[in-house]
Amino acid sequence: MKIPPEITYRNVDKSDAIDTLVHEKIAKLEHICNYINSCHIAIEKIHERPRSGSPYRVRIDLTVPPGHELAAEKNPGEGIQYQPLDAVIRETFDAMRQQLAKLTQLQRASEQANRYEEAQENTAFVTKLFREDGYGFLKTLDGREIYFHHNSVLHHDFDRLEIGTGVHFSQEEGEEGPQASTVKIVDKPGVRAGKSSETLIEPPLDWQE
Incomplete structure (x- = not known):
């Protein structure tokens, strides 16, 4: 990651267990995409005793080249009542992981298509x-x-x-x-392009020996 992750806590006591969990989850995101530009995580306690859902809000913002901005957020009122903070963190990172995996797959597919077009040309x-x-x-x-x-x-x-x-x-x-x-x-047409290559060069459709 080009910029160290920024983690902010509001009305939440930072503990070693929570800090370790957050950094483990960040590492898993980097395993999916090793070129993340920046990562900001906000962990807040909004309510002491909400009528529904968890008292915690967790938001993750990522930037990924060339100019993608991804956001995942878990708000009070969502999910199980009084859901503990670690569970809210896990769910928020899971949502971000799905977005990041989808974006990475699309980027890789685009790169492969570009390489194929260049090879054709x-x-x-x-x-x-x-x-x-x-x-x-x-x-x-x-x-x-x-x-x-x-x-x-x-x-x-x-x-x-x-x-x-x-x-x-x-x-x-x-x-x-x-x-x-x-x-x-x-x-020659249809013959492997070198001993170490597994790619076959296919001749034009109208090719005749």
Whole structure:
């Protein structure tokens, strides 16, 4: 956590047991999301003998990058009458944990989708090869044709290229339009991209050997 947790008590005697419980619960939140920016916890006693619910109010406020603000609160009048403070704290942290877990899952799913889109954009297959002239063309997975020059092929691997070789590449604007740079051989269509990888590079739907 970038900023140490801020815990405030109002009309409540701070005890070692309550302080330990709160810090244990904070640690569990950090286990779910290890990039929390800030955490503020307010623990209050509102009523001595409320007509219903607990006399305690507990509120948790979190900030999570890039700009999310989460809040969970347990108020007097909710739950079991005279519910002890530790139980109110647990319920409030449980509510926050559910919110934080949902947000983290959404963020991870978004990151995976972005990485997949980047991989789709930067993966292609050699479709035309003019070896004597030192250039060729790639076909991306979304059907675009990209020119490349032998100087753009990494590790001096231009002579290893064949029709159908799978590559990763970066795109830049050339004098006559988009062209591929930093072309790196991956593998033939449908073959594993290296011994340590479990990801298969799938050829375009209209691909034919």
